[in-house]
Amino acid sequence: MAGTIAAVVVAAGRGERAGGKIPKQYRAIAGEPLVRSTLRAFLTHPRIDFVQPVVNPADERLFLAAAGCLRNLLPAVAGGATRQASVRAGLEALAARSPALVLIHDAARPFLSGALIDRAIAAGSASHAAVPGIAVADTIKTVDRGALVAETLDRDRLRIVQTPQAFAFTLILEAHRRAVAARLESFTDDAALAEWAGQPVSVFEGEPGNVKVTTSDDFARAEIMRLAALSDIRTGNGFDVHAFADGDHVMLGGIRIPHSRGVTGHSDADVALHALVDAILGALAEGDIGLHFPPSDPQWKGVASERFLAFACERVRARNGMIAHLDVTVVCEAPRVSPHRDAMRARIAAIANIPVARVAVKATTSEKLGFAGRGEGILAMATATVRLPWSAE
Ligand code: CTP
Numbered sequence: 001m002a003g004t005i006a007a008v009v010v011a012a013g014r015g016e017r018a019g020g021k022i023p024k025q026y027r028a029i030a031g032e033p034l035v036r037s038t039l040r041a042f043l044t045h046p047r048i049d050f051v052q053p054v055v056n057p058a059d060e061r062l063f064l065a066a067a068g069c070l071r072n073l074l075p076a077v078a079g080g081a082t083r084q085a086s087v088r089a090g091l092e093a094l095a096a097r098s099p100a101l102v103l104i105h106d107a108a109r110p111f112l113s114g115a116l117i118d119r120a121i122a123a124g125s126a127s128h129a130a131v132p133g134i135a136v137a138d139t140i141k142t143v144d145r146g147a148l149v150a151e152t153l154d155r156d157r158l159r160i161v162q163t164p165q166a167f168a169f170t171l172i173l174e175a176h177r178r179a180v181a182a183r184l185e186s187f188t189d190d191a192a193l194a195e196w197a198g199q200p201v202s203v204f205e206g207e208p209g210n211v212k213v214t215t216s217d218d219f220a221r222a223e224i225m226r227l228a229a230l231s232d233i234r235t236g237n238g239f240d241v242h243a244f245a246d247g248d249h250v251m252l253g254g255i256r257i258p259h260s261r262g263v264t265g266h267s268d269a270d271v272a273l274h275a276l277v278d279a280i281l282g283a284l285a286e287g288d289i290g291l292h293f294p295p296s297d298p299q300w301k302g303v304a305s306e307r308f309l310a311f312a313c314e315r316v317r318a319r320n321g322m323i324a325h326l327d328v329t330v331v332c333e334a335p336r337v338s339p340h341r342d343a344m345r346a347r348i349a350a351i352a353n354i355p356v357a358r359v360a361v362k363a364t365t366s367e368k369l370g371f372a373g374r375g376e377g378i379l380a381m382a383t384a385t386v387r388l389p390w391s392a393e
């Protein structure tokens with residue numbers, strides 16, 4: 001099928017069955033909000049041209065906190081009272097772009113793979129309406145009201161149907177418009193709506209891991225699944241030195257510490273952040289800070305080093321990984337670092353978007369020995385622990 005391919009990700013539900021203080025799609029699994037993982041799967045897929053999120057207007061701030069860091073998302077549109085209404089809102093928002101194909105997906109299914117998206121595109125292009133299904137292992141029975149078995153179904157004919165469901169865009173948009181005009185508003189998936197509209201729907205191979213996080217037990221299981229998938233656990237180290245010079249403060253761990261001297265060097269010369277950046281890039285084997293931000297390049301002069309740390313953390317996320325821990329040691333005779341330790345930890349945690357319990361800041365003098373001991377400069381060493389999805393490379 002020629003033309004562009006869009007994805008609608010519906011995230012406007014209330015997550016009532018999952019309980020919790022905030023709707024389930026904004027809760028984190030292994031440190032990453034569920035909706036962000038789901039959106040990222042589409043944003044990083046090379047064949048998806050547009051990603052349209054649908055959210056509840058009451059969750060605007062939660063959505064921003066969870067997904068504000070993602071680039072190339074279309075502006076979120078407001079969902080409705082039912083999943084069907086939310087999907088329709090997403091489709092209407094895409095209408096002006098008239099994609100050829102649309103993949104409709106639940107935000108509550110964050111584990112879909114790129115291969116499943118490939119299959120959805122192939123099946124949707126071939127048949128105009130296609131859904132992922134998996135065979136049923138259990139025997140399924142229908143029961144009557146008194147919980148007596150009414151019927152045993154033929155297992156070979158049953159499929160558990162998931163999302164993303166793929167449709168020719170105009171076909172599904174028209175079906176949605178017709179359904180709402182007919183006051184039919186309780187279809188639980190888009191295939192059911194296409195079936196009602198008389199469209200044959202084909203089934204392609206789904207993915208057992210593509211579960212819908214529904215109950216609080218699902219969260220516990222999903223956490224284990226995600227951590228098991230992030231089995232490539234790497235540590236990287238970083239080291240940085242800057243000389244003291246005239247000035248009245250030093251930047252350390254993103255915190256301005258008043259001092260009788262300043263520090264010369266690259267950007268704002270924050271040795272703690274520079275060592276952390278190198279530690280993270282080391283864990284990724286993606287070069288070092290000088291490669292990405294050459295000191296010879298005037299655009300980095302005086303820049304806040306927070307930008308470099310944010311960049312390194314974004315590289316981890318771009319590889320679908322997580323930062324499990326950051327640890328930095330600062331070595332100097334003065335200024336005293338320990339009074340600022342908690343502020344530094346909080347700042348680093350905020351930049352890296354990880355819990356403060358996963359950030360350690362330590363400080364020591366070097367017993368008046370060497371350049372640090374003579375008060376000529378300041379040094380930092382860091383270790384980053386990064387978890388990435390396993391790959392054979
Ligand atoms: N959804 C939506 N708008 C609604 C209802 C649901 O966008 N009015 C979305 C959900 O956010 C979810 C997907 O549809 O990503 C599948 O719905 P479900 O798993 O049932 O989520 P919730 O409706 O949020 O959960 P619950 O039914 O437990 O309240």
Ligand code: MG
Nearest residue numbers: 013014015083
């Ligand atoms: Mg629901």
